[in-house]
Amino acid sequence: MADPLQQFEIRPLVPIQIGGLDLSFTNSSLWMLIAVGTAYWLLIAGTRQHALVPGRLQSVVELAYEFVAGMVRDNAGKEGLRYFPLVFTLFLFILMGNMLGMLPLPFGFTFTSHIIVTFTLALGVFLGVTILGFYLHGTHFLTFFVPHGAPKVMLPLLVPIEVLSYCVRPISLSVRLFCNMMAGHTMMKVFAGFIVTLFSYWAVPAIAPLAVTVALTGFEFAVAFLQAYIFTVLTCIYLHDAIHMH
Amino acid sequence: MTRLDARLARSAILALPIALALAGPALAAAEGGGGLPQLDTRTYPSQIFWLIVSFALLYRLLKTKAIPRIADILETRQDRIGADLDRAARLRADAEAALKKHDSILAEAQARAQQRLREAQERVAAELARHQAELDADIARRLRDAEARIAAAKKAALGEVATVAADVVRAAAARLAGLEVGPEEARAAVNRVLSAGAR
Numbered sequence: 001m002a003d004p005l006q007q008f009e010i011r012p013l014v015p016i017q018i019g020g021l022d023l024s025f026t027n028s029s030l031w032m033l034i035a036v037g038t039a040y041w042l043l044i045a046g047t048r049q050h051a052l053v054p055g056r057l058q059s060v061v062e063l064a065y066e067f068v069a070g071m072v073r074d075n076a077g078k079e080g081l082r083y084f085p086l087v088f089t090l091f092l093f094i095l096m097g098n099m100l101g102m103l104p105l106p107f108g109f110t111f112t113s114h115i116i117v118t119f120t121l122a123l124g125v126f127l128g129v130t131i132l133g134f135y136l137h138g139t140h141f142l143t144f145f146v147p148h149g150a151p152k153v154m155l156p157l158l159v160p161i162e163v164l165s166y167c168v169r170p171i172s173l174s175v176r177l178f179c180n181m182m183a184g185h186t187m188m189k190v191f192a193g194f195i196v197t198l199f200s201y202w203a204v205p206a207i208a209p210l211a212v213t214v215a216l217t218g219f220e221f222a223v224a225f226l227q228a229y230i231f232t233v234l235t236c237i238y239l240h241d242a243i244h245m246h
Numbered sequence: 247m248t249r250l251d252a253r254l255a256r257s258a259i260l261a262l263p264i265a266l267a268l269a270g271p272a273l274a275a276a277e278g279g280g281g282l283p284q285l286d287t288r289t290y291p292s293q294i295f296w297l298i299v300s301f302a303l304l305y306r307l308l309k310t311k312a313i314p315r316i317a318d319i320l321e322t323r324q325d326r327i328g329a330d331l332d333r334a335a336r337l338r339a340d341a342e343a344a345l346k347k348h349d350s351i352l353a354e355a356q357a358r359a360q361q362r363l364r365e366a367q368e369r370v371a372a373e374l375a376r377h378q379a380e381l382d383a384d385i386a387r388r389l390r391d392a393e394a395r396i397a398a399a400k401k402a403a404l405g406e407v408a409t410v411a412a413d414v415v416r417a418a419a420a421r422l423a424g425l426e427v428g429p430e431e432a433r434a435a436v437n438r439v440l441s442a443g444a445r
Contacts, residue, residue, distance in 0.1 A: 004281060005283065006281070008284055009283045010283055010286070010289040010293070011290070012292075016292075021291045021295075022288065022289075022291055023291055023292050023295045023296075024292050025292075025296070026289070026292055026293075026296070028289075028292075028293055028296065029292065029293075029299075029300070032296050032297060032299075032300035033296075033300055033303075033428050035300070035304075036300045036303050036304040036307070038326075039304060039308075040304065040307045040308070040311075040312060043308070043312035043315070043316065044311065044312060044315070046317040047312070047316055047319055050319055050322075051319075052317075052322070052323055052326060054319075057276070058319075061316060062316065062319070062320065065313075065317075065320070066320075067314045084313075085305065085308055085309040085313055086305065088308060088313065089301065089304050089305040089309075091303065092308070093300075093301055093304055111293075113284070114283075114284050114289075114293060115284050115285075116289075116290045116293050116294060117293055117294075117297050120293075120294050120297050120298070121297070121301075135433075156318075161272035178284070182284065233365040245273055
């Protein structure tokens with residue numbers, strides 16, 4: 001049985017060394033660029049007609065746009081729409097990473113199944129939102145950590161909790177995405193491996209892990225979309241906190 | 247406090263993956279080379295670098311090219327819908343104005359028709375009255391004429407009666423008494439008797 005973790009291996013395609021750092025172009029980098037290319041191609045091809053009544057592809061593009069714009073508006077308010085391009089990029093990048101990772105290719109790879117990728121994204125969101133909070137509200141932003149209506153005596157306890165829960169955000173954000181992608185993909189590989197193993201001994205019961213794999217595949221597609229959505233929606237909520245505080 | 251509870255619960259839930267993430271490297275080290283590829287820190291610089299490059303590239307492409315195009319399409323549609331709605335509202339206002347005008351014209355025409363009708367009625371009534379008066383006068387005149395004629399006829403008839411009576415008197419006198427009475431004498435006698443009867 002093939003190692004179910006093998007799919008997560010990073011393989012350098014073009015070795016690049018800069019200043020002692022290994023910045024090789026890897027299979028992960030390749031899929032990131034494919035994700036960028038696919039996302040961009042989809043948007044441009046979809047809007048080529050510039051039709052008043054959209055066709056199929058244009059509907060998809062408009063739907064994605066309205067979906068994310070609605071998400072930003074609902075969660076971060078009208079002021080949040082200034083950051084819409086960034087949120088839209090984030091959503092498409094993660095969605096493409098998750099979805100392209102579902103392609104059954106021998107060199108297939110899901111870059112969002114790596115904690116360092118999701119953590120870098122989440123840290124970027126966290127730092128950006130925090131800087132924005134201080135930029136918009138100055139030191140007044142610190143009162144964000146003081147819960148409204150809490151008794152004064154409790155504050156020495158509550159404020160550290162609030163600060164901790166705030167600082168933990170990039171970790172929760174990144175680990176959620178990374179764990180979902182990694183666990184799902186591993187499960188799929190494990191059950192797919194069962195099919196092969198079982199089939200070589202006893203053909204008919206191999207249908208059971210096959211059925212599970214089929215179900216998991218559908219499930220994984222749902223997770224791929226859902227996790228992209230969750231990451232984006234949480235980003236919007238953090239944006240809201242930074243813009244409006246409570 | 248529910249919000250706080252939720253936050254506390256979330257922190258507790260989060261503690262698990264953090265612990266896993268922290269314990270990971272130790273795990274990887276313990277297993278030697280066969281650890282989780284995700285925890286192989288040697289690949290981190292490359293992943294971070296290419297992540298930043300591709301994310302920045304996508305951001306730039308979307309911001310400068312794709313998003314303006316989509317926004318333009320949606321805006322055009324919104325404008326078009328707005329313009330159509332405006333036009334519909336304007337047409338509606340026009341239709342309402344036309345209806346109002348139509349109503350006023352209709353009302354005016356009705357008023358005028360009523361006026362005409364009233365005038366015609368009055369005219370006809372006047373005509374009728376005049377005719378009636380003429381007719382009445384005519385009838386009265388004819389009545390008078392007829393009465394006059396009747397009176398004349400009566401007078402004539404009465405005259406006739408006297409002549410006949412005189413003849414009868416003469417004949418009777420000749421037969422009964424054998425007297426020859428002259429016509430003037432008989433006439434005078436009849437007139438005397440008649441006037442005595444009339445008295």
